[in-house]
Amino acid sequence: MKPVYQRLREYRESKGITQTHIARKTGKSIQRISALETGGIRLTADEFVELCVVGYEVSPAIFFTNEFSKIENLQPHKPQD
Numbered sequence: 001m002k003p004v005y006q007r008l009r010e011y012r013e014s015k016g017i018t019q020t021h022i023a024r025k026t027g028k029s030i031q032r033i034s035a036l037e038t039g040g041i042r043l044t045a046d047e048f049v050e051l052c053v054v055g056y057e058v059s060p061a062i063f064f065t066n067e068f069s070k071i072e073n074l075q076p077h078k079p080q081d
Helices: 004-014 019-026 030-038 045-056 060-064 066-073
Strands: none
Touching (some): 004 060, 019 045, 030 045, 045 060
């Protein structure tokens, strides 16, 4: 199983969402989002839930189910700001 930080990045990219968009929605810096997605900073449970719910607008559970494997087949789209 891939690390959660890698799954977050893959999910964001599959949806065509930028790190800037996630940073704006969560109030975090782009540098922090980047570090979280590369494993450069340890992702806490609270921060993970916040990124999922506020940033990516999905349930955290998606990253721990077989549904995640379907992400690779999704077509990227542009989020509405």
